[in-house]
Structures are given as structure tokens and as C-alpha cells.
Amino acid sequence: METMQIGRGKLTWLNGGVNFLDGGAMFGVVPKPLWGKKYPSNEKNQIELRTDPILVQIDGKNYLIESGIGNGKLTSKQLRNFGVLEESSIDRSLEKLSLTVDDINAVLMTHLHFDHACGLTRPAGDGYEPVFKNAEIYVSQVEWDEMRNPNIRSANTYWKMNWEPIAEQVETFEDEITITNGLKLIHTGGHSDGHSILVFEDGDETWLHMADIMATHAHQNKLWVMAYDDYPVTSVHEKEKWMAVGYQKQAWYTFYHDAYYRAIKFDESGNVLDEVKRERYDYE
Numbered sequence: 001m002e003t004m005q006i007g008r009g010k011l012t013w014l015n016g017g018v019n020f021l022d023g024g025a026m027f028g029v030v031p032k033p034l035w036g037k038k039y040p041s042n043e044k045n046q047i048e049l050r051t052d053p054i055l056v057q058i059d060g061k062n063y064l065i066e067s068g069i070g071n072g073k074l075t076s077k078q079l080r081n082f083g084v085l086e087e088s089s090i091d092r093s094l095e096k097l098s099l100t101v102d103d104i105n106a107v108l109m110t111h112l113h114f115d116h117a118c119g120l121t122r123p124a125g126d127g128y129e130p131v132f133k134n135a136e137i138y139v140s141q142v143e144w145d146e147m148r149n150p151n152i153r154s155a156n157t158y159w160k161m162n163w164e165p166i167a168e169q170v171e172t173f174e175d176e177i178t179i180t181n182g183l184k185l186i187h188t189g190g191h192s193d194g195h196s197i198l199v200f201e202d203g204d205e206t207w208l209h210m211a212d213i214m215a216t217h218a219h220q221n222k223l224w225v226m227a228y229d230d231y232p233v234t235s236v237h238e239k240e241k242w243m244a245v246g247y248q249k250q251a252w253y254t255f256y257h258d259a260y261y262r263a264i265k266f267d268e269s270g271n272v273l274d275e276v277k278r279e280r281y282d283y284e
Contacts, residue, residue, distance in 0.1 A: 143194025
């Protein structure tokens with residue numbers, strides 16, 4: 001597991017699963033000759049994507065960014081259509097750190113699409129139960145409202161089994177919320193109407209988790225947004241804003257989906273200053 005220390009915060013990437021999605025969908029209107037230079041695809045035009053939560057340990061508390069793709073919840077058809085080759089093994093990742101799911105104090109959800117939220121619950125008897133029973137689960141109010149009342153498009157990714165068992169654990173916010181000193185969830189919209197990002201500042205050290213408005217390192221260009229985005233123009237404007245902030249601070253950008261990098265630091269011109277690569281495995 002890759003680990004890095006940024007100010008008071010220790011970040012560790014857990015194993016949340018891997019899937020393969022269509023590269024064209026992941027890069028929207030960007031032509032393949034451009035995105036293909038930055039992110040490889042297979043013979044089916046699919047690109048490898050992680051769903052790896054980040055354990056953030058600050059001042060003795062354990063926070064989890066996202067929850068992974070889950071385990072034992074997707075049908076055989078969904079596993080095939082979403083290109084899932086490996087489901088979550090967060091329990092085993094935490095065990096290596098002498099922790100369990102019961103040690104997680106809070107789960108910080110940037111949004112509640114299935115590939116981020118399936119790990120919040122697990123099969124139990126004829127239904128489902130919370131995985132992180134002692135955790136508060138933070139998400140924007142807009143996202144929580146749509147999760148429970150999806151529209152004709154979002155019903156394909158907002159599922160009852162992912163929200164009903166954890167409803168009493170959910171804490172919502174409007175524009176932003178301070179989770180602990182220096183760590184904030186900030187509502188941006190864009191990828192979904194309730195999408196949020198995370199910002200951590202500790203002295204001169206900063207990291208930003210842009211979630212799905214910068215899903216991989218190849219999405220650094222502010223105009224490169226997904227076909228999956230509900231509000232792509234909002235994604236463009238929010239990325240433009242937060243890339244400028246991060247460049248000025250020479251901040252680290254962390255990733256949930258990237259199969260090749262865990263984090264990258266850019267200078268004021270957007271050039272790479274430093275990087276943490278993901279340890280690669282062979283899934284074939």
C-alpha cells in the first residue's frame with residue numbers, strides 16, 4: 001500500500017477494487033489520439049480504473065475518502081458491463097495497518113455514485129447493513145437528496161441498498177464543512193449536482209482531492225471532462241478554479257480512480273514537481 005505524509009495528515013491507499021470503462025466515455029469529447037497518449041486503453045477501448053479509498057489519519061482520527069466498489073453486491077451482468085475484475089478488500093487492507101472497519105471515525109463522500117458508495121454497505125441476511133458502523137458519513141445535502149430521489153438518468157447509479165442502511169449515520173452540509181482542523185469538504189457540483197472535493201491545508205502543505213472532476217492524472221487539462229458528467233461546464237469552471245489554487249500552492253493532487261498515480265504535485269505552471277506512482281499488478 002502506498003503511503004505519504006502531508007503536514008499532519010498521513011494518507012494510505014486501500015484496495016477498493018478495479019474496473020475497466022470505455023475510454024471515450026471517460027474523456028468525453030476529447031479525441032482518442034489526444035487522451036490515448038496520456039492514458040492507455042485495451043483492444044475494447046477500455047481504460048483501467050481503480051476505486052481505492054484513501055485512509056487519512058490526522059490527530060489520532062481515521063477518516064476514509066470514498067468507500068470502494070464494494071463486495072458481493074453487483075450482479076454478474078453488472079460485473080461484466082462495468083468491467084469489474086476485482087472487488088473491494090478494504091478489510092484486508094486495514095488489517096495490515098492493525099485496524100478494522102470499526103476503527104473508521106468518518107467516511108468522506110465526494111458523491112454517491114455506485115463506484116464510490118457500494119462499499120458503504122454489505123449483504124446481511126435478506127438485506128444490507130452498514131460496513132463502517134461507528135463512522136459519521138459526510139456528503140453534501142444536494143447529493144444526499146438526489147441519492148434518495150434520483151431522476152431518470154441518475155437512477156442508474158443511486159441505489160437504495162447503498163443509502164437506506166446508513167441513513168442514520170449521514171451528516172450533510174450545504175457549501176462546505178470543516179471535518180477537522182485544516183480538512184474541508186467543499187461542494188462543487190459538476191460531475192453530479194452534489195459533487196464535492198476535499199482540501200487539506202497545514203502550514204505550507206496542501207493537498208486537494210478533486211474526485212471525479214479530475215478522475216485521473218490525464219484529466220489535468222481543465223477542458224477534459226467525462227461524458228458521465230451531469231454538468232460538464234460546471235466541471236470545467238470548478239477545475240479551472242481549483243487547479244489555479246493548487247498550482248499556486250504547489251499542492252498535491254490525490255486520486256481515487258487513477259491506475260498509475262496515487263498523487264501528483266504541480267508547480268505554478270502545471271508542470272509535474274513530484275509524484276507517487278501506484279504499485280502495478282497484472283490482472284490478466
